[in-house]
Amino acid sequence: MPPEPFQTSRPRLLLVDDDQEYAALLRDYLSPMGYEVEAAHDGPEGMARATGEAWQAVILDVMLPGLDGFEVLKGIRRSSEVPVLMLTSRGDEMDRIVGLEVGADDYVPKTFSMRELLARLRAVTRRTIPRAAGIVEEVRSAEIVVGPLRIDPDTRLALLEQQPLALTPVEFAFLLTLAKAKGRVKSREQLLDEIRDREWEVFDRSVDVHIAALRKKLGDDAKDPKFIRTLRSVGYMLIDPNRPV
Numbered sequence: 014m015p016p017e018p019f020q021t022s023r024p025r026l027l028l029v030d031d032d033q034e035y036a037a038l039l040r041d042y043l044s045p046m047g048y049e050v051e052a053a054h055d056g057p058e059g060m061a062r063a064t065g066e067a068w069q070a071v072i073l074d075v076m077l078p079g080l081d082g083f084e085v086l087k088g089i090r091r092s093s094e095v096p097v098l099m100l101t102s103r104g105d106e107m108d109r110i111v112g113l114e115v116g117a118d119d120y121v122p123k124t125f126s127m128r129e130l131l132a133r134l135r136a137v138t139r140r141t142i143p144r145a146a147g148i149v150e151e152v153r154s155a156e157i158v159v160g161p162l163r164i165d166p167d168t169r170l171a172l173l174e175q176q177p178l179a180l181t182p183v184e185f186a187f188l189l190t191l192a193k194a195k196g197r198v199k200s201r202e203q204l205l206d207e208i209r210d211r212e213w214e215v216f217d218r219s220v221d222v223h224i225a226a227l228r229k230k231l232g233d234d235a236k237d238p239k240f241i242r243t244l245r246s247v248g249y250m251l252i253d254p255n256r257p258v
Contacts, residue, residue, distance in 0.1 A: 023049045024069035024138060029059030029085065030100065031077055035123070039072070042127045043134075056080025060088040068095050070138045075101040075112070083115055090116040094179050096137040098130075113222040118183050137182055157192045160253040162231070162240065164192050173231060184227045187220075191241065191251035200248035224249055 026048045030036045033054060040050040053059040056079035063071050063085065071089065075082040086097055099117045101109075102124075109120040118137045121130055157164040163172040169185055171178045180188065190204055201220040224241060233240045239254040 023047055025049045025051070025067065026134075027059070027063055027066075027068045027071045028052045029054075029056075029063065029071065029077065029082070030074040031055055032074070039127075039130075043131065046131060056082070056085050060085045063089045063095070064092050070096045070098065070134060072098050072100060072134070073117075075099060083111060086112065086115045086117060094181055096182055098134055098137055109219075110222060113219060114226070116181060116226070118181050157189070157195075159192055159195055159240070159251060160255045162192075164189055178230050180227070180230060181223075183223050184230070187223055188227055188251075191249060195251050195253065198244050198248045198250045203248065 024047070026043065028036050028039055028050055030039075030052070031054050033052075036052045036054070040052065043050050051062075053062050056077040058079075059073065059077065060080060063073075073082045073085060077085065080088075082099060086099070089095065089097060096118045097116065098119045098121060099109075099112045100121055100123055102122070112120050119133050121133055155166075157166070161174045165171075166189055169182075171180055171185060171188060187204055191199055204220055225235075228235060228238075228241055231240050235241075235243060238252070240251060242250045242252055244250065
């Protein structure tokens with residue numbers, strides 16, 4: 014039985030893959046699920062379209078002619094925080110770590126089923142696609158304040174010294190989870206459990222990579238942390254720099 018169609022207005026999705034047969038297969042599968050799918054088949058075209066048009070998500074192959082997927086992703090991240098789901102025909106963990114460090118939101122081997130890819134795509138776009146008309150608005154959640162850091166769970170916006178932080182959906186999810194548990198330790202497993210709707214494929218360093226990127230955007234230093242403290246072999250804790258634990 015096929016999965017139920019995605020319940021929202023049609024989000025625009027850019028697929029960047031030089032395998033035109035695979036791209037056509039993805040388009041045929043995702044279009045009935047509610048996505049408006051367009052494709053680019055090399056690195057330069059993919060970067061130009063990803064940065065020059067509005068998309069709700071980008072599915073980006075690693076192996077591309079002209080520019081590889083990592084270079085395209087770097088170009089995207091210079092101007093956009095659009096969710097990016099990377100595809101690879103290889104299962105090399107180092108590839109996945111590099112992709113996450115550059116700014117990918119998730120990483121999917123091409124050997125995964127279409128249903129799994131759809132689940133991951135829905136997860137990375139869930140927080141960036143407006144709710145469909147006619148759906149009752151939920152009660153707004155209270156803003157969380159941690160010293161100079163302000164986090165709004167509803168708008169998915171984080172401000173540091175009144176300046177917005179350009180966080181990926183995964184980085185924001187980790188920050189929000191840590192903020193809700195301010196002053197208490199969250200293990201890597203607990204962090205993943207808190208965002209289980211993304212249906213993560215857990216592998217070594219995935220959490221650490223995102224935390225490192227989050228620290229960088231907060232202007233934090235792992236050796237002398239103002240916001241995110243590491244407890245070796247235990248996990249991470251968000252602290253108020255004005256009231257260190």
